[in-house]
Amino acid sequence: MKKRKLLTLCCALLGGFHTHAQTGYDPAPEQAPEERLNRLRIGAVVAPGLAWMKPSAEKDGNQTQRSAGNKLSFMYGLMFDYEFAGNYAISTGLQINSTGGIIETSNPSAAELWASKTHMNYSLQYIELPVAIKLKTDRINNFRIFGQAGLTIGFNIGKKATYEIVQKNSTLGDSIYKTDVKEKLTGGIGVVAPVMFQMNLGTGIQYAVSQNVDAYIGVFFNNGFAPNATDPTKNNKLPKFTDGNTRMNSFSLRLGFYF
Incomplete structure (x- = not known):
């Protein structure tokens, strides 16, 4: 009888070891994050970066226009991830983005009282709502690699610029409009x-x-596609000129935490 009970116990232990070996190591909740579906994760993020404005065309009639340099940008805000499947999430947020760019134009054949040369250094600020699909790998030693793609809608809340504009005037000679201080x-x-x-x-x-808690680091590219970011012909204070359907673009390094 004792031998039979001992044999039964040994078989049970061997069976349990075999099952554990097949399924792999199952860490305790305090040793690894619990993966749950249909949950909302909230995070905080900051993102220093480089921004630039680029005309969609280099030439518009007799006028040429070009991007004349990058500007430092800075974004901060909140992140929200809704994890609806094991490796998939809808990612959104609410963020403030300080950005801008430099545009130069040249038009030797400008009409009278229009701008023949311009140098516009824009400093802009937006409140943004991004929406993206996020794909994540399984955890590997507590790391997960992710990639995401989506759209961001931005509402302008600040617009300033420094500029130098040469206005064509054949009668009195060319006039120069210039400010080195950011002007609203x-x-x-x-x-x-x-x-x-x-x-x-x-x-x-x-x-x-x-x-x-997850630490978060990412590299992002934002490509503006609509509408024309600036339209200087609407500025009644400065000489008239166009800038070739300018788009806003940026690279940024995002750092943050999910809670």
């Missing part, structure tokens, strides 16, 4: 588009610091 653009809502749309693409890593 008040020449109508059309000077800077009140709403901007961008395509956002990003990839990065999330690292489980604890059961419920």
